[in-house]
Amino acid sequence: MAILGEIRKRSWLLLGVIALGLFAFLFNADTFDKLFSKNPNVFGQVNGEDITRDEYNDQLFIMQQQAQQQGQPTKGLEEQAWQILVQSKLIKQQFEKTGLTLSDDTFWSQIQYDPIFAQNQQYFDEKGNFKVQQLKTDIEKSQAAQPEAYSFWLKNKKAIEYRMMARMLFGNVTSGITTSKKEAELMVKFRDEMANIDFVKVDYLEFSKKNNVKVTTQDLADYIKLHPTRFKATASRNIAYAYFPAAPSAQDDAATLNEINKLFLKGTDASNGAENFQNTTNDSMFVELNSDVPFIPQYVSPTQLPTELKDKIATAAIGQTFGPYKEQTLYVVSKLLDKKASDSTLSKHILISYKGAERSTATRTKEAAKKTADSLMAVIKADPAKFAEGLKLSDEPNAVERNGSVGWTTPESQFAPGYLSFLANNAKGSTGLQETAFGYHIINVEDKKSGAMTYKIAHLAKNIKASDKTENQVLTQATRFIQQTQGKSFNQFKNLAEKNKYRFDNPKAVGRFQGTLPGIGSDKDAEVIAWAFDKKREIGDTDIFTVEGTGDRIVAYVVGKQDEGLADPETVRDQIEPIVKNKVLAKKILEKINAGKYASLDQAAKALGTTKASATINVFNPSVNGAMEPKVAGAAFGVAANKLSQPIEGMTGVYLVVKKSVTTNKLPGDIKQITESITQQNSQQFTGALLKSLQDNAKIEDYRIDVWDRNPQQ
Structure with missing residues (x-):
């Protein structure tokens, strides 16, 4: 059953229709309080179709397998699993609406085109024929002989079916995309024609230096209302936190150095000082019993050695020791046990x-x-x-x-x-x-x-850890901070953290199933997020969390709460403030230009305190002296020759334009080539646009927060 085994090893290719990149959220419905209105077996709906608990857990299982195989963390996969399921449901629904079907015969005839099979020659014979019957036989045999492998196949078969539906749906839809000769000729014209213009520009940045403009929350909200699809938001929390790492002190560092020196020179307490790392006759056992890093018996090349040893090892004698030296968070003493050429x-x-x-x-x-x-x-x-x-x-x-x-x-x-x-x-x-x-x-x-010389080395290492005293000092510091900020505003929380030079961060939109917090990545991240989403939580609430194993402390603060709907303006301020600020500036500039009623560019330049300039612009490359300005290009070809245009609200400023002439620079490529190129480009863009449109216009219900928050212990 080599084929079925290969499918299991290559499960990273079975993640769903859209490859969205990376802790299991396995929920036991039997323990759920049946009095709650939400069905514990349903985690959400897409246009009325359920996303079940089993589907959700299966998708997470597949993604966990991928993460483990690639050596990546398995936490924080919940949201990606959800998005894959939503997209898969949307594609299936649209697939069925178009009248397409995926029969068993179609599945087996199309499976050879799925990435996991198409990219691996193991599944094809010497003549290039796909070994579909062997695959079927392997799967049938595994049902009784290897039930775990068969169960894994069933989970992934659903993902393969969704991919097949996507290929068939997009293939059918894009086959109808064509480009007319007239459209191609127009594109050639846009590509080849260059407009020679004179223009006056009131630059937003320069104008703002003399005209102070503040972007209000209402300005942001107005912009968001004009773009509701773009700013459709899921439930999130605006969280701020100060991080207090329990970093080892200078005294902790010295204590670790003393400890390793004792083991190196004086010996262990168990041997009453008779055996130390320098005189031991059983280096591997001594390391296993006394080191924080295990003994590794392999021979290694100089490039694989700590920096302290690389330039010294070639001339070292067997039994020679090095150290103590510091390597990242360790104090190390190394002993050369043997060396030999690496054949x-x-x-x-x-x-x-x-x-x-x-x-x-x-x-x-x-x-x-x-x-x-x-x-x-x-x-x-x-x-x-x-x-x-x-x-x-x-x-x-x-x-x-x-x-x-x-x-x-x-x-x-x-x-x-x-x-x-x-x-x-x-x-x-x-x-x-x-x-x-x-x-x-x-x-x-x-x-x-024969190869280069390799070395067998025993490393006696001790982690430089924070002592109980240091951890207690960190706890005192974090406790004092939370006492000082409890009941205070976010700005007071932030200012105090920055004044004391504490590590501070404020991710403005943290999702319930995000799993990790930017800048931290600790085992407490998920707990902090769950705390912030608790239904009892209010803006301004604070709490302190202890990171297991390190003694680090996190003091968290709820800055804002975003329910599902349009994004909170302040949450997306960093993203849209530059755009909105330019629009506010443009409004002021337009008022000034319209009040002036300028008859010429020279008159406008003088009144607006700027200079007249010239440029050559093209619709396909709408660059005006290095600034991309598509609206200016459109106006340049739309205005009559030698006539002053209306003010144009551009990307980097407000423009007045006069078109002097249009020249043609014929570029290579005939109409047929351009028609094929446009058709191919439109087809590629359409698939992504179709999926986005389906998602933007779908009724998507997410019940996960209700299910999880009523079962936080699961």
């Missing part, structure tokens, strides 16, 4: 795996695997040329295509120890059988070459 080995193998072996999807027993491996080994020993034929039995993905090769490896490579041991102890040309946690390997050593 590189080129090898290939046939893997015969079994049920229960690491990463295995095989169904045979261990005994059956051993019997198969022994039999195949005997055949290859008698005729080495049979190795290539034996690769067909290998449980390693793509074994035949790769000729079983694992490439060049060194003793430091991240391979199974048994495999590396075989390579180290067998000469070039050797073939033999070796067992590892992955199964039985028939290994052939293809080549060997």
